[in-house]
Amino acid sequence: MRRVAIVGAGLTKFYRNVQETPKELAYEAAKMALDSCEMKLSDIDCVVNGTAPDAFDGVHMKGEYLSDGSGAYRKPYMRHYVGGGTGVLSPIHGWFHVASGMFDTCLVVAEEKMSCAYPHPAGAFLTIFDHTTEQPLYPTLIWIFAIEMNRFMTTWGYKKEDIALVAVKNKKNAIDHPSAQLPGEITVEDVLNSEIMAWPVNRLDISPTSDGAAAIVLAAEHVARRVTEKPIWIDGVGWCLDTAYWCTRDLYYPDYVEVAARMAYKMAGIKEPSKEIHVAEPYDPFTYKELHHIEGLLLAPRGKSVEMLKDGYFNRDGNLPTCPSGGALGVGNPIAATGLMKIIEIFLQLRGEAGKRQVPGKPTCGLAQAWGDLMQVGTVVVMRS
């Protein structure tokens, strides 16, 4: 098994209703990633594409449609997805391509244009539910997350005003992110006073729907050393899916995240994640989800994450900064591109190139995680400088 590094990254701005076509978004991110490491398309051996449901962009076989925009013209090209976890699966899938010895370089592109689903992608989300047992109820995504959030709060006695701190932290962090869609200084009251979507989920507990794309360049060790002085190594990968029958699970704890994290930690040789991980980007499409995932990633003891959050442990200058980018809540949430945005944030943090977002203490080991489908996917990547 060969060592694989991220050597370049590109990220478009995240917007609602961009003018660019999905293909153009993919092109923009791919071009930025190649330019960032002074590589050309001819240096790229293969391309992988991560993008979630076709219904967002409104194109059947979306992977095929995006292929030339992603730089895959006449190259080995493969798309993959695991719902919302796709963005962090993308570098994992690219990692196979290089670690297996089949290719030396791989361009990884993740794209999502949710505004094509007009007027709102919530309509497209209806089609993720089981056609016999769930769709007749016309569920929305927010309902099922309200169920999960409620269960999470009830189990540990968490309060809504405490969980709202996640939105305050992330939207503030996002002020320093050039791609951010919804940055801002808000207060806990703002979150609590925002419209209730499905109790206990308020509007400001939810990440926005976004359009955007992200791309990274992966290289085998011998190429990476030539391309850059600061390769960031992918040292651990883990992913898994839990059962689709989510009603049969206790939602208070994300087992799927723990299983994926343990797989990645084992590969990276990490024994005490809360000490060895210096900076983390857990997936935060909803406020409570960041805490839910921090516990699943074994970065906080179960039932203790809120206490640590209140102590500032997860702030950018805290012991373990989480979502220093601003996360999905602040930067925006173009599903697959968000996961790769998180990978790129860790890449920049470990390189010391995150600018105003840079966490102190020269971090050398970071983690990005995403989650999706019917609350069933965990995808985790551990990276080291």
Added chain:
Amino acid sequence: MAKRVAIVGIGTTGFRATTPDVSYRELTYEAAMKAYMDAGIEPKDVDSFVSTAEDFFEGYSIADEYSPDQLGAVLKPIYTVPGDFIHSLASAYMMILSGIGPISVVQGLSKASNMLTLSEMVTFAMDPIYNRPLKESPHAVAGLEMARFMYETGTTREQIAKVVVKNKRNALTNPYAGHGVLVDIDYVLNSEIVSYPLTQMDIAPHSDGAVVAVLAEEETAKALTDKPIWIRGIGWCSDTPGLETRNWGEAIYAQIAAEMAYKMAGIRYPRKEIDFAEINDEFSYKELQHLEAMRICKKGEAGPFTAMGGTEINGEFPVNPSGGCLGVGNLFELNGGHKVLEVVRQLRGEAGKNQLKNVTTGLAQSWRGIPTTTGTVVILSN
């Protein structure tokens, strides 16, 4: 490449025009159980899984949600490739070589009988700005491509009809095939014209079914089975999705994917070093176009070669002894799965009445259908 990887088990439901008695999850379950029994393993022994699904074909957004349960993959590494089955096979192959674990499982499925608006769906795959406003039917694209192929290579309409006659006849003796029939060239030529020069008989009808394959790295493979089928070479390639930017006469994607697989397998003269092939024939002319793209025939030679019987079961280079897509049915993402299944059956000597004699190396090739230019190739040896 340090390690070798083999297919150690494969299971299928067979392929039927319609399957009202089972759900798509049950199709996968049946194929998976057969594959695990064939390999002598249980789901708990599997280290990673890859499923194959395309949202609009499955009728779900992010269709990967419904992949783990019926495969026994709950809380295990699994993801979905919205591509051809052979894409997934390549993905699993790379996972094994990357050290994720010695055993990987690949799943593919077709429940085409559930699709009520297939033609509109295919149109929906075209570029929303440049191609979709033309409102072309998928068969119009195939008709144009067929005309260009005939013009560039001098292939005749009768030679192409021979592909239909051959494949549909082969399917009669394949118990897994659902569309076998005995017809002659005139019957094909006189069937209804769908998009000139394409007739109704040139188009593969749909089928439902599932295939699950178990892959293992060398040591595990040898421990599990006496008949490992080795993956010697694998390739995949996407040309251009746009109708206006592609080469209409040639299948560049098949050429690049095949050369990638040949290079990996160390094959220089595919016609000599490969014994037979299962090639995508969703449209009859595609079999000939792909044969030429993959250097099994020279340009313009595939038509006469077929007309002379060179690709028959007892011919010099048998092509689609199973009956191909024309005889078995168009299985969409699963097309590659059916091809791989047939090559494995032939190499194991389990192909029954359609068994070829003394075959050691076979090629399975697939194409993702209109409007794509994406193809996959895998070379298998016993």
